[in-house]
Amino acid sequence: MGMKLHELAYRTGFISYVIVANTLIDMYSKCKCVDKALEVFHGIPGKNVISWTSIILGLRINNRCFEALIFFRQMKLSLKPNSVTLVSVLSACARIGALMCGKEIHAHALRTGVAFDGYLPNALLDMYVRCGRMGSAWNQFNYNKKDVAAWNILLTGYAQRGQGRHAVELFDRMVESHEDPDEITFISLLCACSRSGMVGEGLEYFRSMKLNYSITPNLKHYACVVDLLGCAGQLDDAHEFIQKMPINPDPAIWGALLNACMIHKQVELGELAAHQILKMDTESVGYYVLICNFYAQCGKWEEVAIVRKMMRKRGLTVDPGCSWVEVKGKVHAFLSGDNFHPQIKELNAVMEGFYEKMRSVGFREPDSSPTNEIEASKAEIFCGHSERLAVAFGLINTAPGMPIWVTKNLYMCQSCHNTIKFISKVLRREISVRDTEKFHHFKDGSCTCGDEGYWGSSNK
Ligand SMILES: [Zn+2]
Ligand SMILES: [Zn+2]
Structure with missing residues (x-):
């Protein structure tokens, strides 16, 4: 449908309106046809800030972050980026760990007075966390208005680093400062507990989210608990937990169990989880990679070959490294x-x-x-x-x-x-x-x- 409209815009001449071309860039990017988006972009005679921002964001969401940074440098030669552009570039920096580039954008934002606009403060915070600079992240955090998203970004940072104690302390501070936690807060918190082997605390938080904060756990929270129990070696408890779930488990739940089985070398339960995932016909490559890894580590090469064949049949490919x-x-x-x-x-x-x-x-x-x-x-x-x-x-x-x-x-x-x-x-x-x-x-x-x-x- 989008392509038909593109053709229509071309025939009627509306393509020469930069706003039409910009929207086409957005459409192609979101439909994962970033090369088509690039084609449209290069065809625009009077590219404006929105054209550049759209293509930078398009490259970013299609995981072509390196190119996004190159486009940003080109853009700066002729136009002044706005805060939305900077958020898109920061997200690319965060993804590929380009700290210096991120800092440059921070300086630019301060110079041009947009550092406090919209989502930019949290995008900067996220960039520092994901580039591994918790110290700089804290500076950024202390310097800005703190909303629940900002707290969550820091919590996620500790979760990724497996620093459960820090995450719990941060959560306590969050509650003390009367910021209401949301669903994402608990995902980060449970994940941090899981990475640090804090099973008791994790289960307690899972219980308290509904009891004290009226947040109904979703599939992601259940997956965190499976991970929490599984990684600590309590595989049977994890399996029992899945069976008692009030909602139907999704591939992520079984994936968490499979991952735990891989760590603790539980071949039988692992195979059960793998079968559950394969039954669900998921399009997500990550699960197939996990299953292949599992079978490979058990030395079951025939199964590896079968799963690889399934991936080919479903048209799933692994990104080049x-x-x-x-x-x-x-x-x-x-x-x-x-x-x-x-x-x-x-x-x-x-x-x-x-x-x-x-x-x-x-x-x-x-x-x-x-x-x-x-x-x-x-x-x-x-x-x-x-x-x-x-x-x-x-x-x-x-x-x-x-x-x-x-x-x-x-x-x-x-x-x-x-x-x-x-x-x-x-x-x-x-x-x-x-x-x-x-x-x-x-x-x-x-x-x-x-x-x-x-x-x-x-x-x-
Ligand atoms: Zn390591
Ligand atoms: Zn390697």
Whole structure:
């Protein structure tokens, strides 16, 4: 329908009205046809602030954040961005961990007097939290009007870092300052409890949300409780909890149980959860990846192949692996298997040097030496190892001792996790990698995630 209207706009000449073209950009972006949106954008003779903002937001919501930042730089050459533009760019920065770029926008917003407009204060807060700077986030938080969204952003920050105690303290402060918690508050709080193994507290919060705050738990809250029980090893309780739910469980609920079964190596219950998910005909790639990982770790390669086939049949593909690292205020992107980067030889040589050192101290061949071909393709598809290139790039291009921050769009495989742990030890560098699931802070050969979710923490 949108395309038909586009054609009609073209035939009637209304396409020359910039407001029509801007709306087309919005439509194509939201229908996930960002290339069509780009076509429309490039065809506009007198692009205004809204045209640029629409395309930047379009790129952002289609996960093309790196390009969104490039468009923003181009835009600034001829036009003054407004607060909506800045919110869109900040969201792109937050997604790929572009802290310097985010700070630049913060300075720009203060200079132009829009730093307190609309959603911008919370977008800045979110950017600092997601780029891993809780200190800066607190400054931003203290400096602004605090609404429930702002509290929730900070809570989510602690949840992602697995800092349950901090989250609980923050929640207490929130209640003291008479801010009413909402549904999202409890999702963050339950998630924080789960990551910190605070089962008793978590269950208590789950009970209190309805009792004390009149919030009816939704599927997300139930999934948090399954995660809470499951990750703590109480798998039967988690299963029983699912069976007693007053609403029908969705794939996220079974996914939480499957994830817990993976951590605690409960093959039978895990298979039950996997079957439930596959029965639901979900379109979400993440669950298939989870199921493949589960079967792969149980060594059930035939099942891996069946699920892969199902994914192909349903037209589901995994995004190509990509990592971003910010060096001297500029973001650099690395795709899996990128052989065209100008420094690729140097980067590979740096990594080879580490593999050599790792072998010499008795680590198993670190560079994807899978026991069989399916495992190789699994690591390649679900991790892509792109963070290794980003880390190597950071090492070459920054002064010794400088911390390195990497963001990636897929999960981090065990081999990459071990390799970066090793690098942090030999080079005494702090390296942070934010993958789709959590923050990993590597220091002196260990990671703050405590190797949770990786089978057999040592690679020796
Ligand atoms: Zn990897
Ligand atoms: Zn880790």
